[in-house]
Amino acid sequence: MRSLVLLATCFCLSGCGLAAAPCRVASxxxxxxxxxxxxxxxxxxxxxxxxxx
Numbered sequence: 001m002r003s004l005v006l007l008a009t010c011f012c013l014s015g016c017g018l019a020a021a022p023c024r025v026a027s028x029x030x031x032x033x034x035x036x037x038x039x040x041x042x043x044x045x046x047x048x049x050x051x052x053x
Contacts, residue, residue, distance in 0.1 A: 019051050019052070020047075020048040020051040020052035023044050023045075023047040023048035023051065024044075024048045026041075026044045027041045027044035027045050027048060028041075030044060
């Protein structure tokens, strides 16, 4: 039982990258925009950094 709980905990913690994926994809799409893309993507980059440091 203890190993099952440990495995479930590890699985949940490894999913943080999956939770941050929408922020990272949105950031990549926004960065395509010329001139203002990188500045406009700053909030989505921050979102991804908070979810998956």
